[in-house]
Amino acid sequence: MSNTILKPDIDSGTVNASSLKPSKKSTILTPRFYTTDVEAIATIDLRLNQVEVEAICQEFRKDYNKRHFVRNEDFEGVADSLDPETRQVFMDFLEQSVISEFSGFLLYKELSRRIKNRNPLLAECFAHLARDEARHAGFLNKVMADFNLQLDLGFLTANKDYTYFQPKFIFYATYLSEKIGYWRYINVYEYLEKNPNKKLSPLFNYFKNWCQDENRHGDFFDALMRSQPYTLRGPISYLWCRFFLLAVFATMYLRDVANTDYYAALGLDPREYDKYVIKQTNASAARIFPVVLNVNDPNFYRRLERILNNNKILSRLDQDSSKLGFIMKLRKLPLWISNGAEMMKLFFSEPVSTATLCSSIH
Structure with a gap:
């Protein structure tokens, strides 16, 4: 299969050259970029669980968080108020999070584009997933701008190593990634609601809605695996x-x-x-x-x-x-x-x- 990956086309990911930086060196514990067998994805038969997949796609169409991820005045001055050590820790967290969300966007966008004419329902679901991941990555990258730094998403697209996974491995890994993302975000959100003095940034106010995106994505891969009993x-x-x-x-x-x-x-x-x-x-x-x-x-x-x-x-x-x-x-x-x-x-x-x-x- 071709491993060609789309160039980023997310408005929220557009950045100025003066603030760009490449990502840190990859290790086994850092977010990774994936490709898969597009032909196999295109020929997936959803009939065994099509009703559920269609219902989830209808939920995606509602786009509950369309107007949620908007940077507001609450972010002004927050980065400068952090002590140097905490500032660096938070920047590292933001960088890893941008890479993770952006890698998901690239995979989903590629799949949606290439199977659009052969498996329209599945292609639409992947397009909605890509929309959400792009929104997350772009929003995080804008928060990084408060630290006078943003990731060069175009550089990431062209220069990261891509790992090939069979489709069923993508299903397992992505389902778990989305579900674990839900529990990570909601746990931090609920903890900080009880301990507002520990809230480093207004970014954490967005975690409740954010984790709902993750949960819906996980539900989609749940439905997809149920349509493919061999998994x-x-x-x-x-x-x-x-x-x-x-x-x-x-x-x-x-x-x-x-x-x-x-x-x-x-x-x-x-x-x-x-x-x-x-x-x-x-x-x-x-x-x-x-x-x-x-x-x-x-x-x-x-x-x-x-x-x-x-x-x-x-x-x-x-x-x-x-x-x-x-x-x-x-x-x-x-x-x-x-x-x-x-x-x-x-x-x-x-x-x-x-x-x-x-x-x-x-």
């Missing part, structure tokens, strides 16, 4: 559901707990915050996935903590320039093996059958 049935699909749940949860936890400055600035405990988000997202996934992770097992977080500790040692070793390359690799090898072993234990831990879970609830 949710059979032992192979069970393994993939477990894999993506673990990948998303572990990535978030390892990233957040290793970089606590943002949460410290808000007065949040990143471990407790992530545990709540993981628990709620796991419960959301149980409504569609045949199995979910047993995140209530104490070993789940013990193993993640071991990986965190190993990563700290690896980071310190990276800063030690006194060792020769092969000696450094020998010192790192046991830590890499330990991390791999812990991830394998997490993956092969007994999952929770959602059929059993639903039975116990009723």
Whole structure:
């Protein structure tokens, strides 16, 4: 397939050259850009769940947040009022958020454009998703302008590396990304409503409406997977559901707990915050996935903590320039093996059958 990606066409993403900056170096824990098999997407048959997909598309057409993401006078002077350390932490948060939203826009816009004449309903849904992500990215980029800085979205489009995922992998990953985004945003919003003195920026006032966009996007991918039973049935699909749940949860936890400055600035405990988000997202996934992770097992977080500790040692070793390359690799090898072993234990831990879970609830 062609991996050509559309140039950004979001008005809210237009910026002045004097304020542009490229994004930070990509790592495994930073937002990534994806491509997929457009031909396979174009030939998706929605008939098994078309009524639900059409209903969600009708919700998208209402565009509830059309006039919500408008920068107002409340933002004036806020950036300058932050101390230098908090200012940098907030700028890093904004940068990662812009990249994440913009990567979603590029993927959805590409799919919508290329399948428009072959699968109109699906193309329209992707167009609405792209609209929302563009709106989010553009709004965040305007907030960055308060710090005399904006991301060069055109540069990102042309120069980022793109990762190829099969369509079903896109469905799993994006569903979980949107649902975990919902729980992250609503948790912060509700916490700051109770603790307004911790609110660093008026940006957080927008999180309630923002997370509703994320939730609707997740519902769309839920409906899309239900129209494609192969994504949710059979032992192979069970393994993939477990894999993506673990990948998303572990990535978030390892990233957040290793970089606590943002949460410290808000007065949040990143471990407790992530545990709540993981628990709620796991419960959301149980409504569609045949199995979910047993995140209530104490070993789940013990193993993640071991990986965190190993990563700290690896980071310190990276800063030690006194060792020769092969000696450094020998010192790192046991830590890499330990991390791999812990991830394998997490993956092969007994999952929770959602059929059993639903039975116990009723």
